[in-house]
């Protein structure tokens with residue numbers, strides 16, 4: 018993502034171009050790269066699955082694996098989400114070794130874990146029955162793309178789920194107001210291997226926690242920042258955060274914040290994106306001739322027409 | 323005390339400039355939003371009538387949740403005789419929106435549309451009057467245009483001839499409608515606007531920022547050293563010291579007393595040389611540089627660029643302003659955190675400034691101490707100060723659990739600083755230093771020399787010897803600056819000047835002085851702003867940090883060399 022941001026800066030051009038881009042900024046990547054990244058996602062995903070199916074044979078190995086890869090991440094995700102205990106949680110993409118589901122259950126949540134691979138769900142449930150038989154986890158085979166999540170307080174989408182953007186879109190459509198989605202994204206160099214989901218473009222204010230080894234967790238709350246943004250065809254989830262430098266857009270929805278509104282960021286106003294800082298720093302926009310520096314996360318909550 | 327008139331409006335519209343025009347006072351003004359964080363009162367006269375004018379901190383909205391807004395609402399809920407609302411000709415919509423909120427408070431109000439030089443086609447103030455039901459005029463505060471008319475309007479307020487005008491409608495739709503009627507097309511920014519935008523693009527903005535900061539550092543150090551060596555010291559040596567010495571020699575018999583007064587390290591000599599020869603040059607050079615930065619509108623742009631670094635400290639780039647002010651003096655730096663809405667964040671900024679940002683007087687002392695040895699040491703110390711600021715910021719914000727602020731900030735236009743204004747600001751700062759800085763310094767130097775002569779300081783030195791000599795590797799007398807440093811930060815450094823310290827000792831002593839507890843004035847402000855507990859904690863923390871880090875440097879240095 019960082020890489021993409023910077024290339025946007027280079028394409029800074031003349032102000033006041035009329036065109037309002039509604040396309041997914043992912044399209045800017047050369048198709049070869051995109052294909053490679055997708056292929057890598059699939060291959061690495063498989064590799065992890067087979068690693069997990071080996072590890073699950075030994076409870077000790079599993080414990081080490083959990084400590085190594087999951088404990089910290091989950092701890093921070095729970096800290097970020099502040100879910101009250103006893104919440105109904107859906108884990109999408111639980112895999113052979115359902116560490117995320119187990120961890121959430123251990124924190125007192127009522128967990129349902131699904132995977133689109135029936136082998137994975139079968140071995141996961143046998144693993145849980147063997148190691149921690151009293152755990153409050155239900156398993157099922159389902160695909161995230163057509164799951165109905167309206168009954169859940171939160172959804173966890175694990176790192177290897179594909180196509181993650183489609184799954185997330187579905188989650189955000191079916192979840193009820195105030196429910197959360199936590200998903201794991203690659204960051205930094207790792208984005209060259211796995212294609213990340215551009216969290217800023219989902220129209221909700223993302224909260225992030227960065228982890229070691231090029232991972233980050235992103236949390237979205239449905240209905241935050243001034244209302245649920247259904248990702249309709251025409252809106253396409255275009256936010257000020259994804260507006261290319263030098264282009265302009267018209268604000269469709271904006272959080273009702275006195276300072277933001279006073280600076281001219283209100284529905285119906287035309288904004289021009291002027292420049293953007295690397296590493297997720299603020300971006301500079303101009304509204305009615307007034308220059309405003311806006312934090313990237315805030316900009317991600319400003320939806321354009 | 324006459325009746326009270328409030329000066330209200332959004333941030334950065336020129337309220338403080340108007341205030342200075344009307345009262346003849348000098349309150350600080352600068353080209354970034356949020357310069358005035360506490361209301362300022364001043365006496366003024368219009369058509370022979372005396373009244374009290376109050377410069378209210380600018381706020382975008384009466385429902386915003388920060389200190390400036392709270393102060394503004396408090397003032398409006400009092401019982402002023404009237405209010406002068408200052409609108410921004412360039413940003414009429416949001417000005418009108420706020421005006422409608424203010425009118426709703428039911429106070430007799432008149433309007434001044436300021437910065438009307440920046441719009442072409444002008445502002446239709448008659449229309450504004452008709453729409454809002456209050457008298458309105460055009461002003462250009464920096465040029466003094468429209469001030470007489472404004473005074474006439476104020477006389478009307480004072481005579482009770484203006485009745486409050488409650489608006490029928492409020493909100494953005496109404497504000498947009500009125501602003502549309504009054505219509506003012508913003509002037510073209512042209513080249514200056516392009517430059518302003520370039521400065522916030524990572525390229526060339528970031529390299530440019532480095533260049534600008536290095537140039538400023540060189541300017542401050544160079545001008546300061548130059549003033550000291552070629553202007554102030556020669557002046558004192560030629561015209562002040564000889565007559566002073568002669569006068570003392572004529573009245574005081576030869577002996578210890580005469581030595582105490584005018585010897586090489588005599589009280590008269592030091593109490594002129596230190597404040598006026600050593601610190602004053604840097605007050606001049608630093609505040610000149612800071613005023614140029616403030617008025618040019620570069621600071622908010624710098625804030626955008628450093629946001630990436632500041633967010634690691636749980637802060638946002640806008641917090642660079644208290645830091646820069648801290649390089650002048652920690653007191654205004656701490657005061658300027660008032661427009662932040664989170665107390666823990668304010669404490670973080672205040673702690674970092676107290677711990678690792680040297681004030682200008684102390685910086686002057688550091689330069690005097692270290693530059694003779696090598697300019698590299700000066701650079702090293704300031705690099706250490708930056709590092710310490712970053713580390714302490716990151717640690718303290720974690721400890722306090724500070725949640726990051728999201729930057730939403732107006733970036734004002736670049737302006738060419740006005741020479742007259744710069745001169746005025748500089749004069750103000752120098753006068754402030756002469757009044758509030760020099761006298762305490764002289765008193766403390768005098769007290770110290772008495773304590774020294776009576777042997778009290780020696781006694782304390784003996785007591786502190788294990789710490790100072792054993793742990794810090796400094797000579798026994800180095801306890802003196804530690805004691806004096808409680809009173810003024812630069813006095814934690816200046817007594818070291820004549821001790822003939824080696825490189826390692828210089829570095830150790832400087833680091834200790836840098837991290838050492840803030841001066842008494844700052845402790846007072848801390849206690850006032852954050853309470854006794856927080857200020858006591860800061861005292862302990864800075865004390866511990868300075869002895870710990872200083873000691874580690876000394877011990878490691880002794881092991882290595």
Ligand SMILES: Nc1nc2c(ncn2[C@@H]2O[C@H](COP(=O)(O)OP(=O)(O)OP(=O)(O)O)[C@@H](O)[C@H]2O)c(=O)[nH]1
Pocket residue numbers: 332333334335336337338339340350351352353354355356357358359378379380381436437438439440461462463464465617737
């Ligand atoms: N061009 C132009 N500039 C002005 C005018 N009045 C003030 N300024 C500039 O605007 C900037 C802000 O002025 P201040 O007086 O500090 O603004 P303020 O309203 O007190 O701002 P806060 O204290 O932040 O609320 C300064 O750089 C002034 O030089 C004007 O009429 N025309």
Ligand SMILES: [Mg+2]
Pocket residue numbers: 337338350351357358377380
């Ligand atoms: Mg002001």
